Amino acid sequence: xxxxxxxxxxxxxxxxxxxxxxxxxxxxxxxxxxxxxxxxxxxxxxxxxxxxxxxxxxxxxxxxxxxxxxxxxxxxxxxxxxxxxxxxxxxxxxxxxxxxxxxxxxxxxxxxxxxxxxxxxxxxxxxxxxxxxxxxxxxxxxxxxxxxxxxxxxxxxxxxxxxxxxxxxxxxxxxxxxxxxxxxxxxxxxxxxxxxxxxxxxxxxxxxxxxxxxxxxxxxxxxxxxxxxxxxxxxxxxxxxxxxxxxxxxxxxxxxxxxxxxxxxxxxxxxxxxxxxxxxxxxxxxxxxxxxxxxxxxxxxxxxxxxxxxxxxxxxxxxxxxxxxxxxxxxxxxxxxxxxxxxxxxxxxxxxxxxxxxxxxxxxxxxxxxxxxxxxxxxxxxxxxxxxxxxxxxxxxxxxxxxxxxxxxxxxxxxxxxxx
Amino acid sequence: xxxxxxxxxxxxxxxxxxxxxxxxxxxxxxxxxxxxxxxxxxxxxxxxxxxxxxxxxxxxxxxxxxxxxxxxxxxxxxxxxxxxxxxxxxxxxxxxxxxxxxxxxxxxxxxxxxxxxxxxxxxxxxxxxxxxxxxxxxxxxxxxxxxxxxxxxxxxxxxxxxxxxxxxxxxxxxxxxxxxxxxxxxxxxxxxxxxxxxxxxxxxxxxxxxxxxxxxxxxxxxxxxxxxxxxxxxxxxxxxxxxxxxxxxxxxxxxxxxxxxxxxxxxxxxxxxxxxxxxxxxx
Numbered sequence: 001x002x003x004x005x006x007x008x009x010x011x012x013x014x015x016x017x018x019x020x021x022x023x024x025x026x027x028x029x030x031x032x033x034x035x036x037x038x039x040x041x042x043x044x045x046x047x048x049x050x051x052x053x054x055x056x057x058x059x060x061x062x063x064x065x066x067x068x069x070x071x072x073x074x075x076x077x078x079x080x081x082x083x084x085x086x087x088x089x090x091x092x093x094x095x096x097x098x099x100x101x102x103x104x105x106x107x108x109x110x111x112x113x114x115x116x117x118x119x120x121x122x123x124x125x126x127x128x129x130x131x132x133x134x135x136x137x138x139x140x141x142x143x144x145x146x147x148x149x150x151x152x153x154x155x156x157x158x159x160x161x162x163x164x165x166x167x168x169x170x171x172x173x174x175x176x177x178x179x180x181x182x183x184x185x186x187x188x189x190x191x192x193x194x195x196x197x198x199x200x201x202x203x204x205x206x207x208x209x210x211x212x213x214x215x216x217x218x219x220x221x222x223x224x225x226x227x228x229x230x231x232x233x234x235x236x237x238x239x240x241x242x243x244x245x246x247x248x249x250x251x252x253x254x255x256x257x258x259x260x261x262x263x264x265x266x267x268x269x270x271x272x273x274x275x276x277x278x279x280x281x282x283x284x285x286x287x288x289x290x291x292x293x294x295x296x297x298x299x300x301x302x303x304x305x306x307x308x309x310x311x312x313x314x315x316x317x318x319x320x321x322x323x324x325x326x327x328x329x330x331x332x333x334x335x336x337x338x339x340x341x342x343x344x345x346x347x348x349x350x351x352x353x354x355x356x357x358x359x360x361x362x363x364x365x366x367x368x369x370x371x372x373x374x375x376x377x378x379x380x381x382x383x384x385x386x387x388x389x390x391x392x393x394x395x396x397x398x399x400x401x402x403x404x405x406x407x408x409x410x411x412x413x414x415x416x417x418x419x420x
Numbered sequence: 421x422x423x424x425x426x427x428x429x430x431x432x433x434x435x436x437x438x439x440x441x442x443x444x445x446x447x448x449x450x451x452x453x454x455x456x457x458x459x460x461x462x463x464x465x466x467x468x469x470x471x472x473x474x475x476x477x478x479x480x481x482x483x484x485x486x487x488x489x490x491x492x493x494x495x496x497x498x499x500x501x502x503x504x505x506x507x508x509x510x511x512x513x514x515x516x517x518x519x520x521x522x523x524x525x526x527x528x529x530x531x532x533x534x535x536x537x538x539x540x541x542x543x544x545x546x547x548x549x550x551x552x553x554x555x556x557x558x559x560x561x562x563x564x565x566x567x568x569x570x571x572x573x574x575x576x577x578x579x580x581x582x583x584x585x586x587x588x589x590x591x592x593x594x595x596x597x598x599x600x601x602x603x604x605x606x607x608x609x610x611x612x613x614x615x616x617x618x619x620x621x622x623x624x625x626x627x628x629x630x631x632x633x634x635x636x637x638x639x640x641x642x643x644x645x646x647x648x649x650x651x652x653x654x655x656x657x658x659x660x661x662x663x664x665x666x667x668x669x670x671x672x673x674x675x676x677x678x679x680x681x682x683x684x685x686x687x688x689x690x691x692x693x694x695x696x697x698x699x700x701x702x703x
Contacts, residue, residue, distance in 0.1 A: 015701065082700070086436065086543035089697040095436040105541045114467045126459040127542060155470075 004098055005179055005210040006061040006084065011093035013054040013079050013234075053079040054234045057093070063178070066211040068225035068242055070218070070249050076234040077214045081105060081183050084212070099178025099210070102128060106183070108168030113157035117148055117167055120156050124171045138174045145196075146170035165193060173200045179210045191406050198223065202402060218246050218291075218392040219363050223402040246394065258282070258290035260387040267381075273307040273347070274372050274380035279317075281368070281389045291390040294361055294410060300368060301353045311344045312377060315352045318369035318384060319361075327366070327408045330354060362410035363393035439697055446693070449545045456544055460552035464527075465559055479560035480567050483515040490515075494632045503634045503665045509575050513662055514631040514655040516568050517593050520561040521651055522622040528553040528601025529618050532609050536703040546696050547689070550601040554594065561590070572662060582661045585670075589657035592674075592681055596650040599684030606692045609703050629655055635667045643673075650684070653677025 054076045061067055069077050082088045084095065085103035110127040111120050121142055125135040135142075143149050146167040148159070156164060182201065201224055205211050215221050221228060221242060228245035230237040238245060259280035267275065282299045283289045292298040302315055316331030332352040333339040369384035393399060397412045487508055494500045495507030502510035528550035532539065535549055572579060608614035629651045630638070638646050646652055653674050659665045 082540075083436065086434070087540065088700040090436060090438055092438060097434045097436065100432065101434075101543075103542055106537075109541045110538050112463060112467055114470045115463065119463075119466065123459055123463055126456050127538065127544065129453075129544070132455050 003063045004060060004096070005063045005065070006059075006095065006097050006212075008060075008084070008095045009058050009093055011054055011057040011080070011083060011090050011095055012052060013076075013083060013088065014050050014052050014091040016050050052091075052234050054083070054090075057231075057234075057236045059229060059236060059239060061210055061212070063098070063210055064208045065227070066205045066213065066225045068221040068228035068245070069212060069214045069231060070216070070221060070228055070245065071231035071237075075231040077231050078105070078183055079234075080231065081181050081212065081214060085181055097179065100129065101179045101181060102172075102175040102177030104172050104180070104182045107165060107172060111156060111164070111168060114155055116155055117143075117146075117152040117159070120167070121171055124168065125174075128172060128175055129177070130175060134176075142170045142174050145173060145200075162190065162193065166196075169193070169197060169200075173197075173204075177209070179212070180204055181212045183214045184216065191404050195404050198402065198404070216390070217363075218249075218394060219399075219404075222246060222394060243394075246392075258288045258387070258389055271372075271381045273310060274313065275305040275307065276370060276372065276381050277303040277305060279303070279368060279370055279386050281387065290388070291392060293395065294363060294391050294393045295358055295395040297355050297358045299353050299355050301351055302370060303349075303351050304372070305349050306345055306347045309344055309346050310374065310380075312374040313342075313345050313372065313380070314375065315350075315372045316370075317354070318367075318371065320367040320369055320384065321408050322365045322367065322388075325408070327361075329371075331371075359396065359412040360409060361391045362405055362408055363391050363396070364408070365390050366408075446545070450547065453544050453548060457548050457552055457555070460548060461555045464552060464556040468556070479563040483512065483519045483564050484567065487512040487515055490632050500633045501637065503636060503659070503663075503667065505577075505659075505663050505665065506575055509571055509577065509663065510634070510659070511632060512568060512571060513658050514629075516561065516564045517589065517654050517658050518626065518629065518631055518651065519564060520557050520590075521593050521597050521654070522626070523560065524554040524557045524597035525600045525604055526618055526622065527557070528597070529604035529608050529614060531601075532605045532699060533612075533615075533703055539703055540700050546699055547602070547692060550605040550692075551598065554597045554601050557597070558590075558594070568662070577663060579662070580664065582664070585661045586658065589654050589661065592650060592657070592678060593654045595678075595681040595685050596654070599681060599686075599688040602688030602692045603684070606688075606695045609695065609699055625649075625651065631655055634659075634665070644676075647673040647676045648680050650677040650681040653681075 057076075057080060069080065071077050079088070081103065082105065083090050084097065085101055085105065087103075087105070108124065110124050112123065115123065121139065122132070122135055126132070130138075143152055146163075146169075148163050148167050151159065151163065156167070159167070180201075198220060201211065201213070205224060211224070213221065213224055225242050227239060228242045229239050230245050230249050238248065240248070259278055261278040262276050264275070279300070279302050280288050281290065281292065282301060283292055284296055284298070289298075300317055302317070304315065306313075314331040314333045316329060316334075318329050319327040321327060332354070333342050365388055367385050368387045368389070370381065370386045371379070371383075372381040373379040393405075393410065396410055398405065398410075490511045491508045495502065495511070500507070531549040531553045532546065538544075539546060539549075569579075604614055604618060629649055630646075635643075635646065635652060635656050654677070656665070656667045657670075657674065660667065660669050
């Protein structure tokens with residue numbers, strides 16, 4: 001028991017829905033509510049009026065453990081962190097925390113645009129719980145880490161978003177609490193920034209501090225954590241060694257929809273006679289997923305209807321990185337023999353499907369764009385942000401080094417090493 | 421929330437569980453986070469004066485211009501008696517502490533809602549927000565006070581030993597400001613009407629406090645009710661300390677004012693602590 005860091009027992013958090021949904025009231029609202037039911041006390045809330053963001057969550061964390069927390073959006077991960085960080089109070093349950101908690105629920109909390117970088121370091125540090133003497137001692141290190149030394153005395157509103165993030169993270173990274181709680185801070189920033197963040201978090205973990213890490217980035221979770229909690233709909237689904245937990249999460253399709261469907265009404269009239277119905281990402285088992293492994297091939301499927309015969313139609317996809325760079329364009333009639341066979345497509349219901357090979361894409365989030373056109377004749381449909389999906393590089397080449405790789409592709413190349 | 425901090429093996433242990441009833445007054449946390457009070461006050465001040473052309477002079481202009489308007493309309497035209505003193509200094513001596521109070525409660529009232537991005541992301545004793553809002557006003561007060569002393573020289577009113585009691589009246593003003601500030605800020609999180617009510621409240625309060633006129637104008641039978649307003653004690657006290665008017669001399673009236681102020685502070689603090697657990701969810 002002596003090396004316990006956190007113990008949570010049956011933590012539950014309830015939020016009210018509807019008009020009372022944590023939203024403020026006006027006197028008029030309170031008065032109206034009172035008129036409706038004068039005897040009702042706030043504690044008596046019906047089932048329909050409340051949602052349990054967390055229910056019966058119990059777990060223990062030993063000192064020095066690095067614990068991951070994964071789950072769908074809305075599963076309750078951030079709520080759990082908020083409860084453990086004392087930002088919000090649990091509706092029921094009990095938790096014991098041994099040591100100071102440093103929370104990184106967001107980077108740059110309290111930053112004020114009018115103040116300079118220097119001033120914001122002190123302000124942000126103080127808000128995060130550092131003493132002034134601590135900030136003084138670490139000031140140079142922080143500035144160094146953030147790489148904004150030249151601009152340290154310029155108001156932060158003049159900073160680029162990258163500089164802002166680096167500075168904000170630099171302050172937070174130099175917190176030295178016994179327990180560090182991090183909520184998806186890695187979701188923002190470029191690859192360089194993410195590399196630095198991960199590196200720093202790794203250092204923190206090596207120093208023997210307890211870390212709770214929430215992320216959607218499965219590879220980061222794999223790199224940093226030993227065990228992981230899987231949260232679903234407010235409940236603790238499982239606690240397992242990270243590889244197992246991640247596997248369960250990905251394969252059970254706990255991630256969200258990997259499909260985008262179009263209703264007839266939302267299509268512009270100009271697409272006729274081509275009518276896209278849906279575009280989806282499927283894994284090897286023909287399940288619609290929004291997260292795939294880079295080590296497995298997966299398919300992208302486009303479902304559509306032709307109300308008339310169309311000549312020279314090609315249906316294809318763009319693959320785009322979240323930074324807006326085009327990775328590839330590919331049409332279903334790219335291959336010469338397909339082009340010949342399908343030079344005229346009769347009216348009917350179609351599915352065009354392509355396979356993205358294994359060991360092709362790097363980890364990250366990608367966009368799929370859809371295009372249906374007749375070369376130099378007419379463009380029937382074009383949507384560059386039809387669908388997004390995630391690629392997880394679990395098992396990809398080079399995974400034995402904990403660092404993000406640059407570039408949208410990550411092929412398994414054949415390297416020869418010769419000693420001459 | 422109920423949080424007990426026991427220091428075990430040099431590491432603080434925090435217990436989290438749903439609190440019932442009235443929250444404990446947790447002064448320990450407040451002490452731990454004392455530096456944050458300084459930093460947030462400093463932030464409010466810095467931000468307020470950066471990018472403003474006139475900078476610190478705003479602290480002087482507001483009471484000064486109010487005094488000018490009062491002097492013309494109440495002093496000259498309406499001929500309100502001013503206890504034998506020239507009207508301008510009579511009203512200015514009251515306006516300076518009044519500005520402290522009215523600004524403090526407006527800013528404090530908004531402080532929680534305005535800082536929602538901090539409240540929803542990180543833990544610190546929330547009471548620091550209205551507290552630092554009030555403390556930032558003290559700096560403005562000091563600047564205006566210098567001008568007030570300047571005006572005393574202008575009107576050739578000598579400073580007596582009684583001027584040393586100013587800190588006492590300042591303290592009374594601060595206690596009242598913090599008390600009302602705590603009430604308003606906590607109420608504002610749940611009822612946004614408060615944002616609309618506050619300007620009206622300060623206007624109303626301005627007129628029921630003897631600023632534009634002297635307390636001597638108030639008939640005997642209302643005197644007790646009158647002294648329930650702690651700002652009456654502050655304002656008349658300032659006049660007594662600096663101008664020598666008899667009205668504000670320390671006595672029962674002052675004692676009542678202090679009593680009311682402390683009551684406001686305690687109840688404000690209790691209400692605040694009680695509602696604090698809901699702030700992050702409701703703001």
